[in-house]
Amino acid sequence: PASVAEYQRLARAEIDRLLAAGRVPVLVGGSGLYVRGAIDVMEFPGTDPGVRARLEADLADHGSGPLHARLAAADPAAARAILPSNGRRVVRALEVIEITGRPFTANLPGHESVYGTLQIGVGVPRPELDARIALRVDRMWEAGLVDEVRELAGAGLRQGRTASRALGYQQVLAALAGDCGEDDARAETVRATKRFARRQDSWFRRDPRVHWLSGADGERDGLTGRALALLERPVTA
Incomplete structure (x- = not known):
């Protein structure tokens, strides 16, 4: 699987190609961090092969649980955003913390878009x-x-x-x-x-640029029309 940095490079190349052809790119679903990597101003700290190798050895020997607990102690916000089972992302977060001396979340971008973007979220009642x-x-x-x-x-x-x-x-x-x-x-x-x-x-709800529409069973029939109505308005986020 591609890293966020690699995904950013590939996604932006495709977005730029579509825009140059006069087409409207549509990015659907996926991890919130990958979405933001594609459309927002976002730079990535470098890597340290020694730190990465040590953390990956810990992951192989002990599993992701102890590493996630370490992340929770160092950066609670990052731990809440990353599943304990996602060892690869836990390792990367700990690596960034060790390299930069700052919380992993401190390296995440503000809400500054690279493109004129309309973001739509579909909310469904929890039950x-x-x-x-x-x-x-x-x-x-x-x-x-x-x-x-x-x-x-x-x-x-x-x-x-x-x-x-x-x-x-x-x-x-x-x-x-x-x-x-x-x-x-x-x-x-x-x-x-x-x-x-x-x-x-929770990740997408924190972004004030997302326009939320109801995807509840009783309202799904009109969902496409409501989304298109937003697209036709001069709204960017």
């Missing part, structure tokens, strides 16, 4: 969103997630630092290893996805 998440996980299982992970495990999935910790993959790998039952893995996937959704919502 409804939780029900959608549970239904989505059920459909993942019905579509053969366990068999998919079993096949990928044979191709080296467990050795991947990021893919092995993806929602669903991590839980099924635990079940295949005998650490829990398949029903427990499914339930934990639901719980972990709900936690991830709450973090994503």
Whole structure:
């Protein structure tokens, strides 16, 4: 997977290409940090191979939990924004803190856009969103997630630092290893996805430029029209 810096380079090249062709780029979904990396003024601290190697060795030896606890002590805001299971991002945050001597969040940008951008968020009431998440996980299982992970495990999935910790993959790998039952893995996937959704919502809610529209069941039919109405207004964020 691309780092935020690499994603920024690739995304901006594509955005610039589309703008030069007279087309309107649409960036949908994704991690809040990656979205901001693409559209906001954002520079990235360098890396230190020695620090990175030491932190990655700690990750391999002890898992992401102790490293996330270390991050929570050094930068509580960063720890709240990064899932404890996301070892790669935890390592990067700790590396930046050690290199710069400042909290990781101090290196994040203000709300200054590189492009004239309209940002739209779709809000869903928590009980409804939780029900959608549970239904989505059920459909993942019905579509053969366990068999998919079993096949990928044979191709080296467990050795991947990021893919092995993806929602669903991590839980099924635990079940295949005998650490829990398949029903427990499914339930934990639901719980972990709900936690991830709450973090994503909190991240985007902090950005005052986002125009929020309701995506509740009773209002979904008119959602596209309301979004287009915003686009047609002279509104930028």
